[in-house]
Amino acid sequence: MRGHDLINAILPDELILEILCRLDSYKSSCDACSLVCKRWLKLERASRRTVRIGASGNPDAFVKLMIQRFAAVCNVYIDERLPISSPFPSTYPLGHGMPRTATRKSRSCKRIRGSSSKLHCAVESSGSEESDIEPFSLSDAGLTALAEGCARLEKLSLIWCSNVTSVGLRSIAENCKALKSLDLQGCYVGDQGLAAVGECCKQLEDLNLRFCEGLTDAGLTELAIGCGKSLKVLGVAACAKITDLSLEAVGSHCTSLQTLSLDSEFIKNKGVLVVARGCPALKALKLQCINVTDEALLAVGTYCLSLELLALDSFQRFTDRSLCAIGNGCKKLTNLTLSDCYFLSDKSLEAIATGCTELKHLEVNGCHNIGTSGLESIGRSCPALSELALLYCQRIGNNALFEVGRGCSLLQALHLVDCSSIGDDAICNIAQGCRNLKKLHIRRCYEIGDKGIIAVGKNCKFLTDLSLRFCDRVGDDALIAIGQGCSLQLLNVSGCNKIGDAGLTAIARGCPRLVYLDVSVLQNLGDIALAEIGDGCPLLKDIVLSHCRQITDVGLSHLVKRCTQLESCHMVYCPFVTAAGVATVVSSCVNLKRVLVEKWKVSQRTRRRAGSVLAYLCVDL
Structure with a gap:
């Protein structure tokens, strides 16, 4: 009724808070609610649990303001890769970062992402180039303020916060003992800070240490000892001083580990062996370790019987023996990615097809010795396959997709890149056998033309995402069939020079x-x-x-x-x-x-x- 505020008159604060808590993941909705009235603004601030921040202006002072306004926040994401905003829209429009030299000589502002309003922090520069750089990066002082103001912190992400050290991380560890997720990507923290997290944060489940160059085996070992019972997810990449020694500690103490991602040239077989033997609950393993050989993956196939996801990238020192062991032991495997594994052959895919019949996702990228017969085995033995990606697979031909079309009726996504031996006949078979196809991405497959895409338009009525990039033989007739048979939401036909007005009109x-x-x-x-x-x-x-x-x-x-x-x-x-x-x-x-x-x-x-x-x-x- 006009002139009467029935909602505010009837609904109690507790009920409005409950509604706002359910909207926490939808920032735009929370922002809109906070603009209704002062009461709703106050309640929204009291219920906001998640805040995302960049690192322009003075992040330290900004964190203090954020803590004052959002008392219930427990998920904080700070990313210094976000662009620097300018306080002078008349000179430097928002969206175009002002040059740092210009910003340093003026007051700087900061916009908090996840806030119901814009918060601005003005900081006077000191005049010298060296000291002026400092306000643009979160420091230990800001991290300490966050720790003292957010004792209920559960998730903390510090992306490329290069000025944060062990001092700030220790403050987080000592004050935020309920911490469950910690992302330190690109942070130059030392062993003392990580050891403090292991000592104090006994509920830590998720830890990302990508590009943490200041860490050594000592820090990761201490954390593994302290958080061994709770840690479930661990990622390590480009940490030159982390070797098999700390990975052995992870395998010995982190018996609940479910996901491990390793990208390192310094980790060899020994660390992966201990993890395989000591972490029976391991479900996801991603490895980009050029010094790991068959011995380590034989252990994974023997001990990690719950493995569901395996991604192997740039392996130059292991052979079909590894994948045969995975196929024999990891019967629950549903997701397999093989990238630039030059010594794998069709025998590997045959072993996976025979042993891992629940396989749903398969990506083969640049494995030049894998050909048609290996993928034929997948088509015959893996009826649950829902996504298939073949990238730079010159030896895989039409017969491979014949078997996939015949045996994998649940396929929903197909990606083909630079597969010169796959043509229209293969796509026709996929279209006729995989009528649930929703996504089809093809790039630089020059043997695929109108015939195959017309078959897709006639048979795949659920297709919503179609990408045909630089496919010279695809023209208007193909798009006419797609327009008549599918209701697309996404279309990419970049570089298909035979397509003109008629196809796009359809x-x-x-x-x-x-x-x-x-x-x-x-x-x-x-x-x-x-x-x-x-x-x-x-x-x-x-x-x-x-x-x-x-x-x-x-x-x-x-x-x-x-x-x-x-x-x-x-x-x-x-x-x-x-x-x-x-x-x-x-x-x-x-x-x-x-x-x-x-x-x-x-x-x-x-x-x-x-x-x-x-x-x-x-x-x-």
């Missing part, structure tokens, strides 16, 4: 739910197609038009007339698109977040009006 008329479209490098595409897309696809959010030499300002005006939800538009190297066309796009789409265009095509008026969304391919030197 898509526009048959796929009204389209939200993403990439038609870059289509030389025959003109304004007619853009007009049809504008009329038929009102939900479109992202479009890539770069290198389309036939489109003009007229086509753009038709496109944006009804595609009012457009958020992103790339249109570089379109010679007949002028400053007027760019202005039309910017003025018509209120939700626009990014426009990629040549700088010289942007007028001063457009730059003033929408500088924050403009991105330039070419900038002044």
